[in-house]
Amino acid sequence: MKRMFIAAAVAGAILAPFSAMAAKDSVVFAQQLEPPGLDPRTGAAAAISLTTLYNVYEGLTRIDGDGMVQPLLAKSWTISDDGLTYTFKLEEGVKFHDGADFDSSDVKYTFEANKAEGSQNKRKDRFEVMESIETPDANTVVITLKERRPDLLEQLGESTAVIVDPATDANNATAPVGTGPYKFESWTKGDNLKLTAADTYRDKDNLPIKEVTIRFIGDGTARLAALLSGDVDATDVPPELLSNDALKDGYNVIIGNTNGEVIVSTNNANPALSKLKVRQAIAHAINRQEVIDGAMFGYGTPIGTHFAPHHPDYVDLTGTYPFDPELSKKLLAEAGYPDGLELSFKLPPVENYARQGGQIIAAQLEKAGFKINIENVDWPKWLDEVYKNKNYDLSIVAHVEPMDIGIYTRDNYYFNYKNPKLNETVAAAESAASPEERTKLLQEAQKILAEDAVNGYVFQLPRIIVARQGLNGVWKDLPLFATDVARMSWSD
Incomplete structure (x- = not known):
């Protein structure tokens, strides 16, 4: 069915009238997730900053x-x-x-x-x-x-x-006002967000792109179809669709890095999950490469702690708890669960790493003696139940903010993890007097998290986006989640 749908999209793209293509002063993006609000200071969803940062709002x-x-x-x-x-x-x-x-x-x-x-x-x-x-x-x-x-x-x-x-x-959550190059025009919930060049912008005469539309299309095949039909100029594409022949001409396939650590987030306040041996059993049960191959079609870098592999201070700790389901069963029994441990697993609505990756990880945990109850939740429910109210056992999410190892030191954060030594180490790293001292402390913090198996550390989220040829300035890497439209332009 998916192949037939793509073939239909390709045919539609060939027959699409020229007027369907973007004008040279406008651009249409598509993204999977719709932001729950438009104030990037307060919302946890990366979709907020992806739409508004550097477009509507600016920082120093x-x-x-x-x-x-x-x-x-x-x-x-x-x-x-x-x-x-x-x-x-x-x-x-x-x-x-x-x-x-x-x-x-x-x-x-x-x-x-x-x-x-x-x-x-x-x-x-x-x-x-x-x-x-x-x-x-x-x-x-x-x-x-x-x-x-x-x-x-x-x-x-x-x-x-x-x-x-x-x-x-x-x-600002519903009618954002900033100093950026684009002002908020409209938000049709469930469909799109529109921005237009701001008359108040200090450099408005030098904005190549005057109109921006961001469409929210949850299904990856539908996003690809919209791209091929000319309705969309750039979008993230599920990795399994990158081999489509229609992308060979007229499109740039961009593969890069993000700062997103994909983790099996763990509620350390759960009586069972508060036991180190149970968390170690989870760590030993996860086959990272199988998840990367099965959910991401080989795109992604295994991680053993909460830190980006491309950062110069990263330590490869994937060998701390190597894949070993038999050892996982043994640790689970030693922790007091010889007949297995039943846990809920709440999966947010992200196609590849969460829904597909979550299914793979659940099967791996089942083989190691766990009993996993999967619950697919929408993004507002995930934010409310998991992130805000901590009503979960396990979940899976990509933490995308740069240098965010400090989240493990926050009081009442949704992992429910407390470790005074980690707090001291991260605080010392943040105020370190020299780069060398900072590197040493950050690497120590990484090791603490890995050895404590606070979460299941799976892989680094790749940047995968396809843009129509002629659209210049699309970032290869995402050092942070932003779509910097003011510095994009069209060429012939």
């Missing part, structure tokens, strides 16, 4: 496609010798989409709101480390830290640090 800095820090709302900065004080000079003449002027007071408001009691910012800790935020004039911000943060400039380019307009902040 920007991360480019090579992972390098670039100026954005801050045109320059200086750092004190002790690494505690950052002085930012802001771009002048910047306006929010509602016409309000942007200045240093907006930075102060945003960052203080991010660290305030009751803040829902995903990385609240990054702003709590700010001792003071001073605004000596409209175009200068001086941030003094309680302790060193060598990664601060990178962190200020992420979705959690975008600058918002105080007057419209409360409505």
Whole structure:
């Protein structure tokens, strides 16, 4: 059935009128998941930043496609010798989409709101480390830290640090207002999001793309069909469809890296899962390569801890608990479950790594003596039951934020994992005085997580996207989840 559908899509693409193709000043993207809201500071879903970061919202800095820090709302900065004080000079003449002027007071408001009691910012800790935020004039911000943060400039380019307009902040989840090149036009739930070039944007005359449509198409075959018919210009494509002959001419198949660690997330508060031997049994039961081959058609890099393999500080710890289902059974029995252990396994609606990968991992766990009850859930239910209320035993998800090993130190995080030594190690790494010291501490933290088998560490999520030839500026790698349309253009 899938092959027939693709063949029909190919035929449709051949017969599609030229007018179906994108105009040279517009672009249509398709993505699998629809964002649950449009404020990237507070929502956990990567789909939020993928649609809004650098398009609607901007931060003081920007991360480019090579992972390098670039100026954005801050045109320059200086750092004190002790690494505690950052002085930012802001771009002048910047306006929010509602016409309000942007200045240093907006930075102060945003960052203080991010660290305030009751803040829902995903990385609240990054702003709590700010001792003071001073605004000596409209175009200068001086941030003094309680302790060193060598990664601060990178962190200020992420979705959690975008600058918002105080007057419209409360409505950003549904009617976002930023300083970016594109303003929010409309959101048809279940179908698409539309952005248009903002008249208020400081460099509006140099925007090659004037209109942006992001379509939400859950099925991978349907996304491919939309691409081949000319209705979509770029989309992520399931790896099993990349061999389609229709992609050989007129399309660029882009394979790269992301910072997404695919893990079997584990509720460490569950009485059974709080036992190290049970978690070790899970780790020994997982055959990473079988998951990569079966769910991702060979795309993906095995991981043994929560860290990106392409990062220079990564340690290969995949051998900590090698695949050994017999040892898994033995550990399960030693932990008090000689007749097996029944666990729920909630799978979010992501085609390959979650739904297909989850089925493969469930079968592997069954062979090792576990009894797995799979429950397929939609994204809002996953966010509510697993992420927010921690009502689960096992789940599977890709954690996509860069350098996010610090999530294991958060109080009340959904893993329910507590380890004072890890907290101390990560905190020391974040404020390390030298790169060498930081590397040593980050590698120690990786080993703690691997040996504790906090989660089942499976593989690094690849970047797989197909774009119509002529669309320039599509990132090969995703150092963070963003679709930087302002720096894209069409060529003949």
